[in-house]
Amino acid sequence: MSGISDVARLAGVSKSTASRALSGSGYVSEKTRAKVQKVAASLGYVPSTNAASLVTGRTRNVGVVIPYLHRWFFAEVLEGVQSALLERGLDLTLYDASPGTEARRRIFEDFLARKRFDGLIAVGLEPEDHELEQLLRIGRPVVSVVGSGPATTVIGIDDDDAARRATQHLIALGHRQIAFVGGGSSRWASVDRRRLTGYRSAMAEAGLTELASHIPSEVTLPGGYAAAVDLLGASPTRPTAIVAVCDEVAIGAIIAARRLGIRVPSDLSVVGIDDHEYAEMFALTTLRQIPREQGRAAVALLEAQLDDPASGPTQVASTARLIVRASTGPVDDRHSVMQSDPRPGIDHVM
């Protein structure tokens, strides 16, 4: 079996250079790295990473703590993280469990304490759960994607601003009876709470505080559907427009409206936040974020912290873009999405 000495000799470099080139830690020119890797491949040499990590203290592994995979945002973030780690030759250890579960508790008490990673990416962490505190005690760099407080680097969108502009878009179309649907049905996610705050501030700025109302729902497509069936089916003074906490809730509301014979947008306007993969199919007006890019940015920021542990936490909040499609219209408009061409139309971006 070939060893690192054989690789070094054939590549014409020192053993330590060959080792750095293959482990990915420490600086080696791209040209040298390529040459060493080619020689290693030709010899069938694979470095023992367990031994390497004992020596260097680097595991070449990043842990990802995430609450769900079955919601679009979280799956997209994870795919972004995965693709960025693969490009860097780093492994991804997944710690996926819903908040409040025994599995979640074990992740924080047992699994993370093993420190089998150089750093952590935490998605949707809520500071009040003391989980952030537990993470920081581990003594490895942490980057958060949405959710947690100023103690770590946090990536996300300006949620307050996104919901405010969604609401202002409806107010500009003449709507006054605007309900905010989603969040607060069981535990609050801080991102959902910030969106509710943004909606309320836009309503207040327009003198509509009295008309503001929050309809709690699970933050899922069926959750939005169930809340909208109750909201739209029962009330004699039903809203003319809905700001949904995210696109999944917005799409659930559109499906409920169609089932109830309520036309979108002539009888009801709906705006979401996300630009979900189904948004175009439902002609949904929304505030666009790109969670896959947030996942990739989290890896880049974690890498920067690993290279310079003295660097302090930063906050990255990008601005969501309003994408106007056919689910929103003037309050008295008589055209219906139900009667239009079902092929997705051309969007215009504002």
Add this chain to the structure above:
Amino acid sequence: MSGISDVARLAGVSKSTASRALSGSGYVSEKTRAKVQKVAASLGYVPSTNAASLVTGRTRNVGVVIPYLHRWFFAEVLEGVQSALLERGLDLTLYDASPGTEARRRIFEDFLARKRFDGLIAVGLEPEDHELEQLLRIGRPVVSVVGSGPATTVIGIDDDDAARRATQHLIALGHRQIAFVGGGSSRWASVDRRRLTGYRSAMAEAGLTELASHIPSEVTLPGGYAAAVDLLGASPTRPTAIVAVCDEVAIGAIIAARRLGIRVPSDLSVVGIDDHEYAEMFALTTLRQIPREQGRAAVALLEAQLDDPASGPTQVASTARLIVRASTGPVDDRHSVMQSDPRPGIDHVM
């Protein structure tokens, strides 16, 4: 800092017993394990897993190779695998990349060759890609969830049978113009191909071979929507019923039908395979599988192989159950889902 000797002394066991209790490898009674873990926790002792794996040759880590996270089936399988691994104290290293991509190629050529896992779970692997061959060369146990051939243990449902019974359900309701929608738009997944075969055999058994037709589509909700818009909008001889390759395609077809003013089920019956989390919301008749359980079963079978490396591969194919909801009805029925109570009704299971 406390060491393993301190833990052993305070727990009243030998060092090797304490080590086994904390590493999770080798047999220790539950009572002893609990006592040792309690003592270790009280001392703040965390075993060095890098050192442990060099000695034992066990990494306490399982690799999961998966093509997508944004499809329901795959996210559910992964959550099942994760929950079963957490219960066993095992880490999950994720290798997620779409077939045909450069990232996918690197996973198979570079990442898996490092062997940073005791065994692998491969989801949706297609034998013709030679990926299975590459996995087997690594020399670690492999369990497949759907997809690959008889060289590894495979878990899944009897896909042929599920699609055959979906088709027979429609034939029993009097349908003859039944189209199969989904799969074959780019690369074929073998699971989708087996479902098409099941549909064709049911059509043939009923003497309807001449009427059988396959409409290719991406195996996603928007893919089913786009295919159904073309199928239902254009054809003067449109089918009275659709067998969809999976629930996401079925739901896309139902959304398309509603947009086109085609009533489900009076004008069009739709049946899927999955029992997706949205199935109830769309009152979708479907063949139920439980991918989360398949993920958990994969971990149990992998564990059995790790304990007894001599055990040969096994094939586990469970039978999907027909769940009849309101998306299927007699070919000439005049009732429409559009007019019914939008609250999910009571299902009956056959």
